[in-house]
Structures are given as C-alpha cells and as structure tokens.
Amino acid sequence: MKKWVKGDPRYTVTYDGKTYMFPGEEQRQMFLKDPAKYVPAMGGYCTVCKVEMNKAVPGSVYYAAIHKGRLYLFPGEEQKQMFLKNPAKYANADLALGGNCPVCRVEMKQENPGKPQYTVFFKNMRYQFPNVEHRDMFLKNPAKYVSNSN
Template structure:
C-alpha cells in the first residue's frame, strides 16, 4: 500500500506541477489552456480543483478540465466534468471523489484549526482519498504521520450523527455511507441514517462553536483574545491546575482538564461535566483531539469551550 501510494503521489506531483503548462496537457492527450474556461455568469459557489475533473483524477490519475455544461454543486462547491458520464459517476458516490476539506489543507486544520487552501501542485493520494497542501512542508508532515491527519475532517470520530440524537448511542459509521457537510465527513451505519441526515443536516451536524462561523469558513486562528476563533488541536491530557497553575474560566473551583500540544496549553471548559471519565483520567496523558472555540488567550494558555474531545488511537 505504501509503495503504491508513493508512486501515485509522485505522479500526482509531476502532473500538478505542470498544471499551468501546455506540455502537461499534451502528455494527457488533451490540448487545453493553462486554466479551464470559466462560466460567463458570476458564481455563487467556489470552484473546486480549479475546474478539473475529480473523477478523472481519482480513476485515471489524469488532470482533465471540466466544462461549465457538466457541473454539480456539492456541499457548497462547484465540481466540473468533461462529460455526463463522469458527472453521473460523481453524483452516484461524491464522497469517493471529493478531496479532503474540498482541497483545503488537512494538516493546517488539524494543527491550527484553520481552513487554508491547498495548491494543486502539492497533492497526496492516501488510501483512495485526495489531499492538497499549501506547500511541501505540510505535505511532508502528512506523509510522515498520515494516521494523525487523514481523518481530521471526520465528524464525531466516525460515529453516526443521527444515532447520537435519535438513539443517544455512539454507533460507528461506514465509509460507504459517507456525506460531506460544511467540509466535514459524516459516516452512517446504513442508508436510512444517511437519508435522515441529508433531510435535515442542521439538526444532526457537528456545529461549529458559537462565534466560530461555519466549518467551511477560511478564517485565521491568529486573532487577538477578543476574537472568537476555532481551535482544532491534538495533544495529551494533563491537569490544568496541578501542572500549570491555571483554572477554567467558568468553573474556577475545579482543577480543570488541559490538552498540551507542544508549548501550548489548552484549558477545556466544563470538562469535569462533559467528559467525566476523561477528566478523572487526565493525569494519564491520553492522546486526544480537541475541537472548540477559544474564549481567551494569555501567552501560551488558551481557554476553550469544546465541541469535541476525542481520544485518539
């Protein structure tokens, strides 16, 4: 698997690095301008993959420009295809062909909680999925530890969003019943739960914390303490009060749960009530993913209202 992935990654890089030059298109047997033609009317949705066909890229490992006459709006993005055949294939299984985060950098999202657009000449194919990065630095970081980053866009750790609400149970989903919503992937155990989600995604979705904007927003995480910002980090658990002398803002009488990522300390608000088992075991240094909104930052300490704290394998 690693050898196959590496070979295609090299091919993907070679093709993408020539995406703006005619020799690349000559190699694929297609003469095209450096960028596919844009529709004359103003678009209300962003154009994914600069208009190139995702089906051709996944199935044939070729960069083929799509046409405005054959396009689909999926999860707020426009995907284009050279013909109806490719369009129908995408519509039958969009999750198979959609790049992670619609082409935004999965490493930036996991490490910094930011939606940073990737570049087509910094691509990676991993276990059937396409990933794009803003530079080779992020791509190499992904390659060195794909297990840490590949599923950073997976809502609820892959458990069924509908089952959480309707059954109050954590039921693992299956990749064959995947849906993208606001850039995140949702998995479901069967077609019934998938259909229920599609009928009312706002009811079941992993909502961005209040003030963070939709998950599809490309916003910076470098704002000052007065700005709400999304936090998405991976680190190890610890005791906020015992180890670092800081307490939760909303519950200063408890010692608090901290997630430590490098030199950064994230204090998880309400952890003793929301995640009691993890809170009791906070000294064990469990590896977790924390998602939420920053309430305050003081040097290297950030207080976070969590939307998810998930134990990593």
C-alpha cells in the same frame, strides 16, 4: 484517471457548496453516483493546517497526494511532506464525531460507529452512518444533527 484534466463548464455539479467541473458527462455521472469517493478531504482544505493550527487553509491541486484512495490538497510542499511522513495523524482530520453516527447521537443518545459506504460531506466534514436510513435522515435536515462540538 489519476491525472488532472481541465473541466468543462457544461458538465458541473454543486456538492456541499462547491462547484465541480468535469471533462464530460461520463465523469459527471461517476461523481453523482458516489460524491464521497471523489470529493477531496475537507472539501479541498488542508488537513495538516487543520490539525497543526486549527485553521481552514485552502489546498492546491499543485500540492496533492492520494492516500488510501482519498485525495488530499495542501497549500504548499511543506504541508504535503508533513502529511506523507505521517498520514495517520492527518488523514481523518475531516471525520466528524470520530466516525460515529450523528443521527444515532441525537435520536437515540447513543454513540454508534458509521460505515464508510454511508458517508456524506457537509460543510467540509465527513459524516458516517451505520445504514442508508440514517444517512437519509441526516440529508433531510443536517442542521438538526450537526453542532459546533463536532
């Protein structure tokens, strides 16, 4: 679609503590099939503000950008332009553990890279896993695998 369409309260999904509204059941089902594909970076918080000030500042749909298929929201034009001038600096501000698997870290004491196709959002951070089994272990008890050192 790539355009903003007002959601209908009859078609909602709560994911990672946020409620998303969709214009219809078809869009709702698309989201449910692969939420990580549609959730904005950092759950809608500004990645530029995170990197530059280590602050969680809510973004706005009025200052949005799509980079490599991901949606980024910014509180103003200044942050949006900073991102567009240097997306590599800001694009992965929400990638926990540098993309390594938190389950591997806890259960095997190893740093193993995750894969984008096994991505989960938890508390506005993006966690990646090498396979569906590790992803599912995480989903059963995220608190076991997440620490303040992410």
